[in-house]
Amino acid sequence: MAQDIQFSIRFVDPQYKSDDVVTEVHYLIEDLRDLNGMSQTRFEPISEIRDVAEIRVGVTFAAPSDLLGPILRRLRDRLYYNPIATAFCFKMADIMLCIETHQADDLLGFIAAAQSGLLFAPERDYLAEAETYSRTQGELSPTELDNLNLLRQRLGLTAEQAEVLNARAASPYPTKADKHRHFEDMTAAEFSRLRAMDEGPPFASKDIWPVLQELAENLGLPFLEAEAIYQTHQQRYHDDTKLKTEQTTAKTAEDGRLSAEAKAEAERQKQAQQTQERLNQYRDLCRQTMTHAIYPSEFDQGRLDQARRLWGISAEQALQLETEVRDELYGGVASATGVDYNRLRNLLHQQAWHEADMETEVLILNALNLDMQPVTAATMERLSTVDLTTIDGLWNRYSKGRFGFKAQQQVYRGQQQIQADDRQRWLAFEEALGWREAPSLFSRGYKPYHDLTFSLEAPPGHLPTWRWCCPSLSDRYKINLEIMAAVIHHLNTCMPLETVTVPALDTAFPTQIA
Amino acid sequence: MVHDFNSVNSFQLAITSLESVPNPRGIHADVQVLASDITRLSGLEHTTFDFVPRSQRHPSGLGTAPVNGAAKLYVGLWFEAPLDKFRVVLRCVGNWLDRTAEKYSFEVKIPSAQAIAQQIDQADVKNPPAYTITLATNQAKKLAELLPLGEALLPPQELYLTKAKDYVNTFGELTPAARANLLLMRHRMGLASEETSDLNARAMGPFKTLGDKYQHFRRELLVCKQESDLDSELWQVMQAKAETMSLPEADTQFLKAERLSTLRQEADRVRQQREAEAEAERQRYREQRQRLDHYRHAFVGLVTDALVPLNLAPDAAQFRQAMMAQLSGAEFNRGRLIQAREFYNLSPQEADALEKTVLDELYLLSGLL
Incomplete structure (x- = not known):
């Protein structure tokens, strides 16, 4: 259903001569009339006064809309060959479209519009x-x-x-629900993009609302509806961000706290290590100064004293360290009853076996608080394991295992395996220790105390003697068998030998051997 | 009223009342409402309006002479808006026209497709060849007829590319919402999917995402080794690079600030390191002094502990000799002295010098006593 279009074409180039303009109008009409369907078209001239004379500067005419395309193309071609400034006006029903140009391509837009088929009814x-x-x-x-x-x-x-x-x-989203859904999806996608960006290195922040508002407008979604969707997502995003920030802050604070604690702990450990190092250094110095003598020389005491001052070690600590080192190097002198075993240690260190044996007696009687009274079977049991172990340890250390209570226990165990008879076993034990010789017609074999052997040539277990059990040494070194049994029993109780079978003390034994 | 174009990528719309029945205040209010509606649209918040005063209207269009105060009343307005807002603006005006139901003259001016495609020189922007569409109506439906004509006059590819570039220049990439807007534009303009993909790629430039652009520009910025580089010609080169890779100005400035901050931190770190080294050197010196002081103190303690009445020596040298003999005489003191010297790790010269000083002072004191 073609509709009429009113055309108005007017040459407006002021540099163009009047005659040339008239000629152009003439050729324009001829060109247009030459088009199919235009031969009967009535062209009305447009005149204006130039140089006092009235001349034709353009033309108006009406043509059906289906000829718009060919007419536009013809006008474009004319401009292409003769680019003269021209004012074109096209009136389609109530709409008037005008353009003034000398470029053929400027008509292309209208040609495209005409071809779209949307400019005219229906x-x-x-x-x-x-x-x-x-x-x-x-x-x-x-x-x-x-x-x-x-x-x-x-x-x-x-x-x-x-x-x-x-x-x-x-639009591609024809219903309101489609538009709403699409907008919601796009808003979610925008905030997802922001979340993804938040995960990595920082980006410049930008407001995304304008582009979403634009989308809402393009979709024809009401402003308030779009804004509500946006605000919901924005709130969610802000909540997430806030939560993340709070978590990060809390983690940073926790890390800081842990770091401070770790630092304090490291500092504490460093100080403890430093203190320990100083103690170790002092211990080494002690060891160095006591290697050749139980007690350091005066010169070494000076060194120790100065070192203690320089390393900030208290006198008590220093004394304890010195004692520990001395015990380590020369054997411990622990006592449960406060007995001082240092002299015994000195004597044993000097291999003064005889004096050491007598000192042992003094110490045992001191430990039992007996005031030179001999030890009996009953009092023997009061001798503490600590003191027994100390005495044994010192004798053992300085005799390289030859002397001491353990050596005596070993000898007794040997006799246990040989002698079934108790009395014979005890006699054999004394013989094995070298405390007694084999009996003869003239002697029961007991030796005077001073005839015992106070050297490393003595038999194993020979020392220390049990003179502290003897009421008298004026005649012979002879120990009551009952006491002897009590001593061995006590030794086995306090310092059991490995895999040794200790005979139970027969309460009737003293009667038997008597 | 003739208006020059501010941009070849925009259109102009002039709306003037044609009502012959005088209702100046009503029309004035309608015009104000329309201006307000337009500024509520996205991207048009800062639109500048030229209002047509009642007194300026052509007498033939109004039919009545201006009355007192009429010059302050508007009968129309003019404004310019981006081409991609053509549909949104016309819809907004359509809504407004539905409400007013007054007759208005509408004049739309759209740069020719050729002018838009060529992005003509800035000098010619003000007056490019343009289509002028005029329509007088009081019906939104009639106004809607302008839409297909106006949109058909726009060059689809150029318009699409301009819009895509706008998004890239703002966000550095085509965000989901931007892509959704471009999809609607593609649909309106009748562009093929392949065409718009190409145009999207052209708008994005050599990098596919904003992340890629950031990564690349951050690497580029590493050539700026000091703060002054970011204010010099080098920065101009960097800005040119940013422009080439379609990195928005806001992002460029953000990365510049980031680099600046890093450089400052590095400078701070170097300064702190130097300070720490200097402090360590001072500490070493202090410790050396402390060591000597401590030895001096220890030596004084030792001398004091070992001090016994001494006949006044005739001179300092003899006093020293006597004191040292006294010290060395007792094994215990000798041990302390040796231990102290070893502990402070003093050279014999250092120890001798310090001991001499202490003993000289003591000699002087003994003289005073």
């Missing part, structure tokens, strides 16, 4: 109606679609044509 009228419905409601409601269907029938459009025009008016 497409123009249908599209305007659909666009109005879509604009006001955001979608084409069923009633509106009914109205459009009626309009389509009245305008003679096919259903397919109407569908295309509906889609153009309503």
